[in-house]
Amino acid sequence: MTPILSVENLGHTFPGPAGWFGARKRFRAVGEVDFELHPGEILGVVGESGCGKSTLARLIMRLYEPTDGTIRFEGTDITHLSRRALQPLRRRFQMVFQDPYSSIDPRQTIAEALTEPFEVQGVGLSAAARRAEIERLLALVALDPAMAGSHPHHLSGGQKQRVGIARALALGPRLIAFDEPTASLDVSVQAQVVELLLRLRRELDLTYLFISHDLALVDYLCDRVMVMYLGRVVEILPRGAPPRHPYTQALLAAAFAPDPKVRRHIVRITGEIPSGYDVPTGCAFAARCPLVEDTCRAIRPALVGDGHHAVACHLAPPIASES
Ligand SMILES: Nc1ncnc2c1ncn2[C@@H]1O[C@H](COP(=O)(O)OP(=O)(O)OP(=O)(O)O)[C@@H](O)[C@H]1O
Ligand SMILES: [Mg+2]
Known part of the structure; x- marks a missing residue:
């Protein structure tokens, strides 16, 4: 089965402030x-x-131009497609x-708000x-059709997020990336949105990339x-699998620790925390890792596994x- 999304060696650097000698x-x-993201899958992204x-x-949504690597959406290389070439594909990832x-x-x-995506795509709709589209979209996200005439400030946070989701659904996407979609909502509202x-x-047979701070x-x-540290993927693990990377282990232990003091200290900090200006040669986590050995500082470990973990x-x- 062709993956919905396949990402290889993807990278991005931002220009820093201008240096003294013009070097940035x-x-x-x-x-x-x-x-890879498979049809129907929900892949979480934490860190x-x-x-x-x-x-x-x-990057995946092509809102930033990748500086390295390749992004394939349903088998098509979209890494550097022009705006114009991307336009017909846009409706499929939101x-x-x-x-x-x-x-x-x-x-x-x-x-x-709900019909704007059609206008952006140049889809003409009769009155x-x-x-019918407005009714369909409101029904999909379980909002009252009477809300169509309201303005956003009349809506609660949860209702507004439902409108945001309905808008993303307007053009029939296959893939939706959510960036902390419930982080600003109350717990009970959060549960309803989930x-x-x-x-x-x-x-609708959708596939999700789901970014969240909330490990539970x-x-x-x-x-x-997918667990990220300093811009790198350190581990991708199936739900319920025992974590293998010391960072994932520390992250999970801290997130589920009953003592809030423990929660704040993710791992023992033994050295300088590196930054994106000065990415270490070896493992990005070496400076904080309780198990670190010389090899870890010298050679960056590749992500190896069996396609699941x-x-x-x-x-x-x-x-x-x-096993
Ligand atoms: N437009 C930008 N210009 C320069 N640096 C940026 C820009 N956007 C993000 N960064 C830097 O890139 C790094 C990654 O940022 P990013 O927003 O992707 O992190 P994040 O994991 O989403 O964080 P958070 O959990 O706080 O949302 C950060 O160090 C950030 O300061
Ligand atoms: Mg973020």
Whole structure:
């Protein structure tokens, strides 16, 4: 089966501030990312703030121009497609952001917000077809059809996020990337949105990339989880699989620790934390890893695995021994 998305050696650097002699150091936000996303799958993306989750999603959505690597969407290389060549494919991959305010113009009515994607794509709709689309989209996300005439400020946070999701659904996407879609919502509302996402995936045969800080939520929702550290993927593991990378182990232990003091200290910090300006030669996690050996500082471990579970660590037991 062709993967929905296949990403090879994907990387991105941002220009840093101009240097004294005009030399601009570049900041590496994402590097050497490899993974495949299969039809119907939900892949979670986790890692500490600044590790490159949003940058990765924006690269895949072609909102940022990749500096290295390849992105294939349903088998087509989209890495450097021009805006024009990308236009017909755009409707098939969409992104939903944390803050629905940023994607909905406060002056627009909900009906206008929902039909804007058709206008952007140059899809002409008759008045009747327009009404039917608005009704269909509101029903999909379980919003009252009477809301069509409202403005965003009349809606609650959860309702606004439903409108954001409906907009992403307008053109019949295959893949949706969610960047912390429930992070600004109350816990009970969050749970409803998560159930909505599961129902939509089932009914519309969707595939998700799901970024979140909430490891319990990711564990509930996602089939596999990709763990990032300093712009690199350190491990991709199926739900419920025992983590093999020391960073994943520390992240999970900290997230599920009952003591909040433990939660704040992800791992013992033994050295300088490297930054994207100065990416270490070896393993990105070496400076913080409790198990570090000389090899780890010298040679960057490749991500190796069996297509389901993969880990980038010289010291992790090989995946093949997992039964
Ligand atoms: N437009 C930009 N210009 C320069 N640097 C950027 C830009 N966007 C992000 N960065 C840097 O790239 C790194 C990765 O940022 P990114 O937003 O992808 O992280 P993140 O994992 O999504 O973090 P968070 O969990 O806080 O949302 C960070 O160090 C960030 O400061
Ligand atoms: Mg982010």
